[in-house]
Amino acid sequence: MRRVLPFTIVSVTGFFMLVQYFIPREEFEWIYEWTLDWIIVIGCFAMLLGLYSLTYVSVNKVRRKTPGWGYNLIALAGLFFMLIVGFVPGQESLVRGSVFMHLFEYVYVPVQAAMFSLLAFYIASAAYRAFRARTVLATILLVSAVIIMLRLVPLGPLSGINQWLANFILTVPNMAAKRAFWIGVGLGATATALKIMLGIERTYMGRD
Amino acid sequence: MRKVAIFVFFLLFSSIFVFPPDKAFAQEETEMPASPTKVEASDTPNDNGHSITVKWKLSADDGAGKNNVVVYEVLRSDSPEGEFELRGMVPAGESVFEDQGAKDRQSPNYLPSHKKFYYTVRAKGDGIYSDSEVSAPGYAYGQWFHTGKFPVFVAVLAFSAFALIFISLARKGKKLYVRPLAGIEAVDEAIGRATEMGKPILYIIGLGSADMIATIASFTILSRVAKKTAEYQTPILIPCYDAVVMAVAQETVKAAYLEAGRPDIYKEENVFFLTSMQFAYVAGVNGIMLRERPATNFYLGKFYAESLILAETGSVAGSIQISGTDEIAQIPFFVAATDYTLIGEELYAASAYLGREPVLLGTLKGQDWGKAVVIISLILGAIAASLHFQFFLDLFRVQL
Numbered sequence: 001m002r003r004v005l006p007f008t009i010v011s012v013t014g015f016f017m018l019v020q021y022f023i024p025r026e027e028f029e030w031i032y033e034w035t036l037d038w039i040i041v042i043g044c045f046a047m048l049l050g051l052y053s054l055t056y057v058s059v060n061k062v063r064r065k066t067p068g069w070g071y072n073l074i075a076l077a078g079l080f081f082m083l084i085v086g087f088v089p090g091q092e093s094l095v096r097g098s099v100f101m102h103l104f105e106y107v108y109v110p111v112q113a114a115m116f117s118l119l120a121f122y123i124a125s126a127a128y129r130a131f132r133a134r135t136v137l138a139t140i141l142l143v144s145a146v147i148i149m150l151r152l153v154p155l156g157p158l159s160g161i162n163q164w165l166a167n168f169i170l171t172v173p174n175m176a177a178k179r180a181f182w183i184g185v186g187l188g189a190t191a192t193a194l195k196i197m198l199g200i201e202r203t204y205m206g207r208d
Numbered sequence: 209m210r211k212v213a214i215f216v217f218f219l220l221f222s223s224i225f226v227f228p229p230d231k232a233f234a235q236e237e238t239e240m241p242a243s244p245t246k247v248e249a250s251d252t253p254n255d256n257g258h259s260i261t262v263k264w265k266l267s268a269d270d271g272a273g274k275n276n277v278v279v280y281e282v283l284r285s286d287s288p289e290g291e292f293e294l295r296g297m298v299p300a301g302e303s304v305f306e307d308q309g310a311k312d313r314q315s316p317n318y319l320p321s322h323k324k325f326y327y328t329v330r331a332k333g334d335g336i337y338s339d340s341e342v343s344a345p346g347y348a349y350g351q352w353f354h355t356g357k358f359p360v361f362v363a364v365l366a367f368s369a370f371a372l373i374f375i376s377l378a379r380k381g382k383k384l385y386v387r388p389l390a391g392i393e394a395v396d397e398a399i400g401r402a403t404e405m406g407k408p409i410l411y412i413i414g415l416g417s418a419d420m421i422a423t424i425a426s427f428t429i430l431s432r433v434a435k436k437t438a439e440y441q442t443p444i445l446i447p448c449y450d451a452v453v454m455a456v457a458q459e460t461v462k463a464a465y466l467e468a469g470r471p472d473i474y475k476e477e478n479v480f481f482l483t484s485m486q487f488a489y490v491a492g493v494n495g496i497m498l499r500e501r502p503a504t505n506f507y508l509g510k511f512y513a514e515s516l517i518l519a520e521t522g523s524v525a526g527s528i529q530i531s532g533t534d535e536i537a538q539i540p541f542f543v544a545a546t547d548y549t550l551i552g553e554e555l556y557a558a559s560a561y562l563g564r565e566p567v568l569l570g571t572l573k574g575q576d577w578g579k580a581v582v583i584i585s586l587i588l589g590a591i592a593a594s595l596h597f598q599f600f601l602d603l604f605r606v607q608l
Binding site: 024026027042047053054056060068075112116119125126127182184189195203 | 490
């Protein structure tokens with residue numbers, strides 16, 4: 001029963017979702033939208049689970065003084081401070097100028113931007129590794145990358161040729177590879193869905 | 209000054225002769241355009257039953273005759289004698305209008321199914337108009353099959369048939385060959401390395417929600433990886449971005465430990481929620497990588513801009529890294545920064561590769577046949593398009 005019920009729910013829901021794609025009737029739309037609403041509702045309740053998990057793991061680490069427990073303490077402090085500030089009575093938290101929004105805009109957003117900006121440096125180091133012309137394929141990659149990068153740079157009389165080459169690379173070999181990828185992904189996704197709906201793939205339920 | 213005044217007067221006076229008032233035009237302005245004819249109202253096909261399509265024959269003065277039609281107004285009433293209300297307009301030259309109503313009963317735009325409506329079309333010029341005769345009643349109703357999606361339906365059936373045939377063959381014991389994937393072959397080695405080093409394995413499911421196919425594929429791989437880590441008694445850390453994903457991952461890992469006969473070493477706190485903010489999550493995971501120094505990192509699922517930051521940090525931490533995603537923009541980053549990458553469909557196929565079960569391998573073979581059909585269709589389509597065989601191309605046209 002422990003396996004049959006989840007499998008039945010998965011299978012019936014999966015087949016319904018497949019069938020409703022081909023039936024435009026209102027009743028089917030309604031069930032589909034209702035199911036999507038349920039996903040949101042479950043997501044909201046699951047957030048409580050997430051909150052519990054984060055608190056439980058962090059508190060345990062702080063209590064046991066495991067290496068790096070200070071970070072968990074900061075995470076807990078940040079979590080509860082934002083919660084308290086967000087629930088200050090008599091003050092709307094999601095309006096501009098509130099303490100909550102101040103912390104969000106002037107602490108959280110810059111920190112997030114700093115993390116994102118790391119990407120620029122990592123792209124440089126990854127590009128260095130990827131573009132080393134050690135093999136024929138790596139050399140082709142390097143030459144293609146140079147052509148694509150230079151398409152935004154004015155190169156005088158060479159601009160026209162470079163633009164043509166860049167457009168050719170993007171619209172012919174690159175697009176062909178992308179389409180092959182998407183076809184493969186489409187078929188793979190359908191096969192995975194089929195395996196799950198038919199109960200052939202049940203490993204996500206903990207059974208081989 | 210006087211000369212200028214005389215010149216201006218002369219200009220104005222002569223303009224009366226050069227540009228005489230167009231009496232005929234002025235008269236035409238007041239003439240009504242001919243009314244549209246043959247107004248028909250019928251259900252809009254392939255919809256949920258809240259839309260009626262109105263068609264008519266253009267006014268004789270639309271693009272011809274007096275040529276004074278500017279716009280057509282479509283009006284609707286629930287009785288032929290009743291008060292008609294304006295439903296929409298289309299410019300001159302067009303003869304179809306879709307009266308798209310709302311399905312919500314509370315909406316002022318609600319258009320009920322199976323209720324008869326009458327339409328009239330007004331050909332409108334500059335302040336003047338003429339109405340058509342009232343149409344026969346038309347009503348909206350929902351369809352039981354979207355005919356525009358017929359090619360998709362056939363493709364789903366054909367692909368399912370391929371998969372089922374090969375599953376059946378596999379069940380009967382037919383040996384199916386699948387080409388080896390380096391990323392999959394490396395999984396055992398990566399887990400073994402972590403065991404030898406006495407360090408944990410870090411498994412990142414990505415930023416996808418539990419309903420995404422990449423996340424579901426990641427769960428299936430996680431189950432097999434977790435079973436092996438349970439057998440080797442190697443800890444596995446799974447920081448999650450989504451609370452629902454965390455709940456499913458906990459169950460998956462728990463069941464895998466149970467299957468391996470080691471439920472005693474399962475630790476729920478190793479599968480934990482971190483945050484639902486993209487770069488806060490990256491910061492958290494990077495912190496874990498640099499503090500715990502996991503021997504192996506798996507990045508399998510849906511990844512976005514964070515992919516390279518995670519993979520580069522893992523590389524700095526000296527971990528063996530296996531990645532896989534169906535996000536095409538992130539694949540180059542993973543290829544550049546990790547040791548093995550599962551590209552697109554390989555991620556979905558990984559579970560079958562790891563399990564080596566004939567039934568699962570059967571679906572892979574079905575996929576291969578599906579690809580063969582797609583390739584043949586592409587070649588035939590290219591030939592048909594070059595030779596203008598529109599009939600063949602229309603077989604593949606999908607209307608959403």
